[in-house]
Amino acid sequence: AQTVTQSQPEMSVQEAETVTLSCTYDTSESNYYLFWYKQPPSRQMILVIRQEAYKQQNATENRFSVNFQKAAKSFSLKISDSQLGDTAMYFCAFMIAGGTSYGKLTFGQGTILTVHP
Amino acid sequence: KAGVTQTPRYLIKTRGQQVTLSCSPISGHRSVSWYQQTPGQGLQFLFEYFSETQRNKGNFPGRFSGRQFSNSRSEMNVSTLELGDSALYLCASSFTAYGYTFGSGTRLTVV
Numbered sequence: 001a002q003t004v005t006q007s008q009p010e011m012s013v014q015e016a017e018t019v020t021l022s023c024t025y026d027t028s029e030s031n032y033y034l035f036w037y038k039q040p041p042s043r044q045m046i047l048v049i050r051q052e053a054y055k056q057q058n059a060t061e062n063r064f065s066v067n068f069q070k071a072a073k074s075f076s077l078k079i080s081d082s083q084l085g086d087t088a089m090y091f092c093a094f095m096i097a098g099g100t101s102y103g104k105l106t107f108g109q110g111t112i113l114t115v116h117p
Numbered sequence: 118k119a120g121v122t123q124t125p126r127y128l129i130k131t132r133g134q135q136v137t138l139s140c141s142p143i144s145g146h147r148s149v150s151w152y153q154q155t156p157g158q159g160l161q162f163l164f165e166y167f168s169e170t171q172r173n174k175g176n177f178p179g180r181f182s183g184r185q186f187s188n189s190r191s192e193m194n195v196s197t198l199e200l201g202d203s204a205l206y207l208c209a210s211s212f213t214a215y216g217y218t219f220g221s222g223t224r225l226t227v228v
Contacts, residue, residue: 035216043205045219091160102172103150103165103209105217110159 002027004094006108013082014116020067021077021111023092031097034068034075035105038088045091051075053097082115089113119143121210121220129226135196138223142189142210149191150217151183154205163206166191195225203227 003026013019025034036048051059051068058066063083067076079086092108095101122141130136142149151163162175166185185191189210195202203226209217 037219042221043224044221045207045209047216047218050216100173102167103148103211103217104162104173104175105150105152105160105209106162107160 002029002094002096002106004092004106004108006090006092006111008111009109010112010114012114012116013079015082015084017082018078018080019082019113021079021090021092021113023075023077023108025073025075025092025094025106027073027094027096029096033095033097034066035093035095036064036066036075036077037091037093037107038086039091039110040085040088048090049077079113084115084117087113087115121208121218123206123208123220123223125223126221127224127226129228130198132198132200132227134198135194136198136225138193138206138208138225140191140193140208140210140220142191142208143212143218146210146212146218147189148211148217149185149189150209150211151191151193152207152209153177154207154222155203160207163193198227200227 032053034051037045049061063080089110093105124139148167150165154160165173169185180196183193205222207222209219211217
């Protein structure tokens with residue numbers, strides 16, 4: 001079974017600064033996807049960034065980037081130039097590619113990020 | 118392009134009743150997944166449907182069931198509600214496995 005661990009229940013950062021959220025996962029699979037989702041108070045889960053395990057290059061989406069260390073099974077999210085609108089719960093998620101694990105995302109417990117003005 | 122729409126947004130039911138939640142995926146998305154979110158257990162996968170067929174199921178009792186219609190809209194049903202079923206139920210749709218788009222969820226409270 002796959003597990004995803006987010007070791008930081010809460011984090012805070014000043015506006016315009018950089019923050020890194022940690023995520024580790026455990027799997028015996030070799031082909032999978034990793035995601036970061038944010039969930040603001042509006043409840044809707046919003047996809048922030050995704051990474052295919054077979055790609056060595058770290059994914060980047062504007063101010064968001066990841067540090068994907070496949071051997072260490074680590075997938076951290078870096079948010080640069082933090083904005084007040086980044087305040088949310090952030091979830092790391094894992095999905096096996098192919099096979100019969102259709103539609104099944106395995107989520108970590110989440111990290112509450114607060115951006116202070 | 119309209120997002121994933123879940124109805125209703127809020128629901129209050131009495132223990133022992135049954136409830137049906139609805140999810141309309143993004144147009145063209147044929148895969149629909151359901152999740153339960155609670156403070157204690159976090160986000161847990163319920164099931165996934167594709168072209169009206171359940172392809173995957175999580176570890177939930179048989180009281181939780183779902184279906185998908187030919188237009189890809191999906192419903193989730195919970196029978197004989199228990200207090201522990203109180204949760205945010207999220208639906209997500211996808212065209213490929215590359216990324217799932219979530220709805221805003223239905224907040225179910227069982228009293």
